[in-house]
Amino acid sequence: MLQLILTIVLYLVMVVPVGIYVYHIAAGKHTFADPVFDRVDGVIYKISGIRPQTGMNWKQYAAALLGTNAVMILLGYIILRIQSIGLFNPNGIGSMEESLSFNTIISFMTNTNLQHYSGESGLSYLSQMLVITFMMFVSAASGYAGCVAFIRGLAGKTKDDVGNFFADLVRITTRVLLPFSIVGGLLLVWQGVPQNFSGNFIVDTLEGAKQVIATGPVAALEIIKHLGTNGGGFLGANSSTPIENPTILTNLIELYSMMLLPGASVITFGKMVRDRKRGNEASKAALPVSEKGKRGKLRSSLTVWMYGREGRTIFAAMGILFVIGLGVCFRAESQGNPALEEVGLNQSMGSMEGKEVRFGIAQSAMFTTATTSFTTGTVNNMHDTLTPLGGMIPLLHMMLNVVFGGKGVGLMNMIMYAILAVFICGLMIGRTPEYLGKKIEGREMKLTALCIIIHPLLILAFSALAVGTQAGLAGITNGGFHGLSQVLYEFASSAANNGSGFEGLADNTLFWNITTGLAMFFGRYLSIVIQLAIAGSLMKKSFVNESAGTLHTDTFSFSVILVFVVYILAALTFFPVLSLGPIAEHLTLWA
């Protein structure tokens, strides 16, 4: 328990400077590292013919994002199909089959990293580097760029300029992902994570058997896998293997590197929105004192400085959801498994099945909750063997897809719920709803509603299809409630662009490759385009006045309301299937 609290407190401290740094980059402000990066970026802009100062409206921005990703999907697909050529392929891996290539390339381009293959046997080093590692950078930067554009739209400094996608892509890659990766990667190497081009080692074990030990350019992939909330492991067993995640220190490095940037995006949001508020205040200074009064004090508080006024609310709401989830998961795992107890296995350590002894229950529960909340998808224990309720938390957090989320996507989704909450709360105080100084009207409601419908539609419709067809049923290895959990998990993981697997699903079949591929594709791009459209629609509106009668969204009570809205609207949608899956399993297990 203590180590969980310490882990979280340390995170809350670390996320602030990172957030401020990212804010400076997103807002194009001066940072200490500018002298170096300006030159690097300048060269890239020159080579690729990018004019970073040219702004784009939301449609151009979305088109640039989609177009860039489409080209990369095509190139990546070709590489996967022809990877058998002898380039960087010491282990002689063959080319990938069509539907699996389709699934894999979408999986990595959408920042999902759902893996229907095992890295050590399915990919050449060329593919690992050129497709997997490269995509991990680009997909993360794409998502983050989308988020930054979205925030610019909400901050509404201009009427239609949300920034330049290519410039954002370059800046985020060179100024955030690359430097962080280099530092983090070296730390991992220091802790023993391999980084080489050697072929696999074959060693004689003490028992005299032969064992193949995988190796390769692991550290480079490992760090961006977390930093970019990608999650696709170099090896099939992902971060639970000592090759990828050897010590408790590497575990923390990996944990923090996946948590930092999504948290930072909330801070960026808070600070960029605050920018505008400040400007407004200057013009309001002439007003009588009575109108400011108490609120002046609030503004200067420490947390506001750290997370930004509006950012703090969102951060708190996400934090509450995260801590509740973590608590349930940790408790469920600590209880152990009564079925194992019955056969004589001591459960005093908690349910250790599928977990690494060097991490224990606490760090496993933490990692599990974080990887699904931050939609990374990396695992340091097997989620399939979590206790039913312990396994429900990662499932639920992917269904919500708002608990920090991967690379700013969680923030964008949370804003959708904030718009809903504002709509209802605004009415409750007798005003037509407004958020961040903009009126929420029919058009925004329509888009928001669409965005919120997509997620449950993808998860539930595909799950129903899977359990209703022979092709889908064929993949389910465990019958009963657990089988349903596996199916739900697979599609929730795809639609939320998480990518972790419940495993235990025989998923490398045409059916599963195609359905999850589609879920990932629509889950990613439909949401981003719609969210950019909302930002585009909001930024065209003029700011409305803020007074004592306005709904204040920078309060803690709004965080609580937001949590309720998320639980009631998002969680209740999945309550029937959850009660047939993990809840029924839990009740049966403990009956």
Place this chain on the structure above:
Amino acid sequence: MSKKKQKLITPEIFRQAILGSFTKLNPLCMMKNPVMFVVEVGCFITLILSIFPGVFGDVGEGSNLRIYNIIVCAVLFVTVLFANFAESVAEGRGKAQAASLRKTQKDTGARLIREDGREEIIPAGELKKGDIVLVLAGEIIPGDGEVIEGIASVDESAITGESAPVVRESGGDFCSVTGGTTVVSDSLRIRITSDPGNSFLDRMIALVEGASRKKTPNEIALNTLLVSLTIIFLIVIVTLYPIGIYSGVRLRTSTLIALAVCLIPTTIGGLLSAIGIAGMDRVTRFNVIAMSGKAVEACGDVDTMILDKTGTITFGNRLAADFYPVGEAKRSDLIRCAALTSLHDDTPEGKSTLELARRLGDDSREPDGAQFVEFSAQTRMSGIDLPDGRKLRKGASDAIAHYVTAQGGSVPAGLQEQVERISSLGGTPLAVCEDDKLLGVIYLKDTVKPGMTERFERLRAIGIRTIMCTGDNPLTAATIAKEAGVDGFIAECKPEDKIDVIRREQAEGKIVAMTGDGTNDAPALAQANVGLAMNSGTSAAKEAANMVDLDSDPTKILEVVEIGKQLLITRGSLTTFSIANDIAKYFAIIPAMFMEAIPQLQVLNIMDLATPYSAILSALIFNAVIIPCLIPLAMKGVKYRPMSSGKLLGRNMLLYGLGGVITPFVGIKLIDMLIAPLLSLIGLGL
């Protein structure tokens, strides 16, 4: 305030509403309300299932299944009826009001003046725009129009409920007349300004009846939210069927429909249009006619209110504050004469003069045989002719000066000085004379209406700034502004200044409300987001405004704003309540659905409902009866007290959010206790 009290439901409205609930069942009509349309479709499917229980492959003992399906179908039917009933009641109340208005619109004859000057009697319904009619004393004005000739007093009680007649004359701000009102004295020549069927009264009737009701932007947005929630829950239900089969549960079609209807926001869906109509109705009951629902909604958002000083914030320069003798006249003489002239003067000026005189120790009595001289527009003075032949007069200083000179007297030099001094203080001087002797002036001071300060305080609490417009000089304006407690003022305000202020406020993203009556107010009324015109004002002002106050009481805008807020709050509260209800419904239905196949889910049956059948039906029945239970709330609107947004949100969240979570738990449990024994009687035990 002539707020008409009316019972929530009269037997007549009730009868009409019952009829309306059935006629609205027409699917084409239901389609306008997608949430309730889903319920109607569900009802239709269960109807088929009641006749052919096995048509969708449901399994179960034939007769049991049929009875169950019949009950579900019946409850759904009642749910739709309840929703229709709510809408019909709201419409009925509007119609009842319209009917009382329509009584005034008797088919009267009109004296049409032909171009050649001939007079011809035609039915009022045939009058066209531009026609000129003559209306004599005792006749009803046949249509909306402008006085082009004459001056007369008009009884407008039919429209406003105010019994005192008002003066209407050609030119100026008092030239507009409304059809259906009666000329009491003199005669008027009127140019008709509206075509038949499009008069002010006609539009008013159409509006209160709800015939020309359009969905407001906020209603559309809320509807989008409700529809999307409905879609999400339909996705949940449709996908649940195959997933259930996989888990070994073959869900009955009617159970799935029951769950769907329970989860979709039927409570707010059923009451939404009723809330809107009732909101308009509340405004109308306040004797304010809103030209659209949008205007009422905009009221809730008002940030800045622009108010005229005179008539709205203050009584105008109409209360006596002091007496100033001029020339050789003694102060006591002035006071005595002023009191005598005011003995029968019922205007605020007269009453307050008398009151002030009494306070200053004057006790002059009316001598027998004295003759009171009424104020007239021609002479601009009033007074008293005493039996001893003396004539006392008070009135506008130039009129009195003229009168004194005509009598052969002279005007003392001090008069002009006093008049100017009083004017510069923002007051109005009223001169008093005795025959040819000018005694002095009464200082009529501008006085803030009682209760205004508290009102502005209340407005400030809900974040509304008030700006006072006045023609006074800055010094006077500042004094009054401070006394009244407004947040800002514009002195020496010209009509175009008002527009400038409105534009400036709007540029800052503020929603502006204003009141006005004159023709030169019309552009500002049109520019403001909420423009409330006085019914006594010109037709130009009324056309430009989006609301008209029949009582011509400018302070009413404050109440209208509160009604607008109340409308939005009612909508939000019932939405929250409706969504919060889902939690309990889930806990009633989910265990009931799966208990047969997965007995362990009994743990989720936290309400301990008797049987799966009774659990599902209890939730469904609760879902139906909550609609009529909330009709009174939807009609009256939730209570609104001005307070800061944070407090208000906390209070309403507690009441309707938390209340919405808890109420159905209690309600469903109670219904279950009632119906469980009944169900087991008809073989739907377990």
